[in-house]
Amino acid sequence: MDMRFWTWAVAGLLVLAGPARAAAPEIRIQDVIDFYRVYDAGGGAPSAAALQGYLDHGSDGLRQFVGLRHLSGESLAAAMEKHPRMFADAKTCLDVLPAVKRRLAQALPRLGQLYPPAQFPPITILVGQGNTGGTTSASGVLVGLEALCGASWMDPNPEDRFVHLVAHEYVHVQQPAARTEPEHPTLLFPTLIEGGAEFLAELISGDVGYVRLKNWAKGREKEIEIQFAADQDKTDLKAWLYNGVGTDERPGDLAYWVGYRIAKAYYVHAKDKRQAIARILTINADTAKAFLADSGWAPGMSLPEKVPLPE
Incomplete structure (x- = not known):
């Protein structure tokens, strides 16, 4: 697994325009639901074609993710064949998403209260190929359920892990310097x-x-x-x-x-x-x-x- 999945500079990152508001952003989980529908229909080992269907019919966030991570039905099928346990275990994290959404609805509006220019793009929770727990794109904050669910080394509590990682990524959305990467940055x-x-x-x-x-x-x-x-x-x-x-x-x-x-x-x-x-x-x-x-x-x-x- 590529553990550089909380990058501070992501190609294509854009801070979305529009007035700041102290309101909870939309949290989208339909891509996760769609993935596990395909997963279950394929007996835990869906074909590359079936997985391509999941990607092709995904949300704007998933389509952004596909471009950022060069994801395809074939590469996703290969990742699932190599790490079947990761995708099976990730299904358990579906259970914490309702509580995660409630807590983020309380936490994230504080950014607008503390920093009026704050932006509130949506959060998309999706399933990728195990190499990205959280990142940002023109579609907002993107969270890889399978990668973050398996990152117990960050925090053993999965609910806390999702809440605090999304909060971290949401701060990156507000940082202009997170949109650019100097050629040779000092530490x-x-x-x-x-x-x-x-x-x-x-x-x-x-x-x-x-x-x-x-x-x-x-x-x-x-x-x-x-x-x-x-x-x-x-x-x-x-x-x-x-x-x-x-x-x-x-x-x-x-x-x-x-x-x-x-x-x-x-x-x-x-x-x-x-x-x-x-x-x-x-x-x-x-x-x-x-x-x-x-x-x-x-x-x-x-x-x-x-x-x-x-x-």
Whole structure:
């Protein structure tokens, strides 16, 4: 499985135009229902032709996903043949979707309350070929049920996992810098993009997407962050980002957690919390260094477990 499925820059990502509103976005699950109708009719091993029918008759979100991930009936059939258990197990996550929808209906409107320019494109939950848990496109936020359902390493609770991952991706929708990828970004910039999404996801939904990192890093803050500070200007990201699940000794994507801590430090120290949220969302490659300096972050610094929403 390609574990780089929470990318901070996705080809073709567009922030949708239109006025912000503090209303819950539409959450579409018909593609999942259609997939498992085809799955059941094929006895758990539908033909490539049947799967192509699922793709051809899918939602706008699914069609966007097909283009982003070069998905076809044949490639989906091959993925199902290679990982049958993943698709069988993913069916169990259908049970948590009603609760996920209710919780997101409460969490996501907070973005509009905190950041008036926020956009609210739909969320499409679909079934892909196991390589994308969450991403964004011109059709909004796209969630791969089969990949996210199997990502228990992120958070062992599937309901929480869906809620916090979607919140993370929804923050990316609001970040202009998430639409572009510098040719050779230094480690600091994508760290702040991902960490900002983690921090604001926690602020609106109650927790981060990468609960595993938060738990693993307790007591190791200074050691990890001294290493990060030494590497922040490097263009080789593989030790910190998009490097898979990792191991018990060093989990992957540790920069998400460091960036979360930097964003939280900035918010804690800011007098105007709403202005702080706006700045976190509008970081770019040119302003990353200044943001770090203004955050007051230092390796191993003490930060509160949770911070309140601004008044």
